[in-house]
Amino acid sequence: MDKLDFIRLLENTTIPEECADAAKYLQPIANALMEIMPPLLFRFRAINEYSLSALDKDLIFCSRAKDFNDPYDSLLTAQSLETILNTDPKSQFSLMSVFRQLLIEGYEIPAHISEVFPSDLLKNLVASLREKSKGSPDINDMDKFTRIVNELKNRVNFFEVELRNSNSFACFSEAISSITMWGHYADYHKGFALSYDMRPLISRPSGNITVMPVIYSSIRFDATNLLASCLGKNVGIPVKRLDMLDSIKSSLYKSPDWEYEKEWRLINTNNILDSHPHLKYAPVGIYYGAQISDINKKILRRIAFEKGLAEFEMYIDKSSSDYEMKIRPLSFK
Template sequence: MPKDWVEELMQLMCASNLPQENIRTAQQLKRRNFPESLYKFREVNDYSLSNLRDSTLHLTFASNFNDPYDSAVNFDPHFGKSHIELLLEHTEGIYEEDRQSILCASDPILELVKHDYSQIDAATQIGDEELAKVATVIKDSHANFIAKTITEMNRQIQNSYKICSLTERLDSLPLWAHYAKDHTGFAMRYDFRGLPPENMVGLLLWPVIYSGVFNASNLLRGANSGKAFNNLFGVIAALHKSPDWDYEEEWRLVLPDSKDEPPRNLFAPLKAVYLGSKISESNETLVIREAHAAGIPVFKMRLIPHEFRMEAVPHPL
């Protein structure tokens, strides 16, 4: 279950016409709850060593992540109107009695098809089986339209924001395995609590909520009518993930950005580095060298025999 303050934060940010006061209150609320430490797991390569040396974090497109649903939204492109209501709006010469009869039918689309074909010359005979096929084609076409619209929206969101994922967990065996190349990489520790309130990195940092795909219908409703709407819906979508990922206890830097801009690095308050328990001697030397350049202490993860856990111990250097 999400923390109470995270639920409050999401309620503030999910206002349909997001007022500035909600944003200010949300920023203050999350800053009061910044963790003492957030960690970034990396395998050893030129890019990660550069981030270590320069005290930066790498932000990239959600489309590059391992979760295909990352930053995805669900929404109703018709904003509450049913398929049959939309069809009836474009059907001329239909009496109100017939309209109500169609709306109340067990299969309204089929009922509309029957009504339309009943207006054709009586000499044209079309059986119920053929009418059902026509209704199925109409329904399938609409379902494909909905799927295509939502897929295109998600593609745009996943390529319009730059994201960097961090975690409150240093002691997670799966995180070390998945993101630090089977414990052979390293983790960088950051403390964002000392950043000034106006610092951009602090403003971009948000907690993740594990409640499934975000339904953005209410936030997008104004856009359909040309009115004001919550244009931070993409940021909010990036903070929603499947409950399957809740073990990661994730926070994210989410930067609204042009899809034409490349991934970028941002300076972050780096405090320490932790070597994986299975890091090679050569890579250990490389990481320690860059940690010295960054002026931060080095720790190493030590596996506790027979307990399925680990602890960080100072590196003797």
């Protein structure tokens, strides 16, 4: 199995809202992750009090998507829902009138709609629409309809923000030798990187913590059902959530512009209200940037020695014809 196989497996796996045994769906995903996950993943760090304290305490701090450098990160799109809500209210009202007429003539609700609503709710809704269709709509109905549409738009915007920041993340990379990663995320090669073996985290699937590869795609994840479910429940309509993995899936999609990062993402659905969500998990190695200062290297080496971390330093091989950072192991002196 490779990453493409895993992506297909993930995209084809759905956990319905009423599912009583999510583990049977999660275990095949965990098994696939164990096959494709590299032995080590790397977390690049600048040197400051925050990163030193986290290293000393074996803590991995997670961040919300709003704090990332990608404005599209975890930003939900609900294409069909937003298309409907952004249509001119007069046109929507006209379409509703046509829909009512179709119901009178025996039109059946499409399967992709009926599967997300309770049958009793649809039955009552259809009866109500047919009853209201007996009279001609007037301008007061139109005004009320417009106010409802505008309120729904506001609520969709609210849930887009809330859902985007409901999970927290810690970012890792396969690319320890990447010049760009060291430059962007480790203070221009003056910082350090930590290596982690994440396989124990995924060997037993959990609904709260997972580690998955980012999916680089030119097409954003369509979270229509997720938003519709939240919106419906907010206004008292029990819209079924068809896939309980949709919030995780939406967190994994990024533009191909970021593909050089070779990112894996720890997704934490715990501590939703915690401003600094974290988990305790120890690294197994440390890598010193090629331009780290002597004093910072000395501080880090002391911590690494106390923790028994494998130590490496990055360097430039001036005789090499490529642009890759080189690695050499260090022994404690």
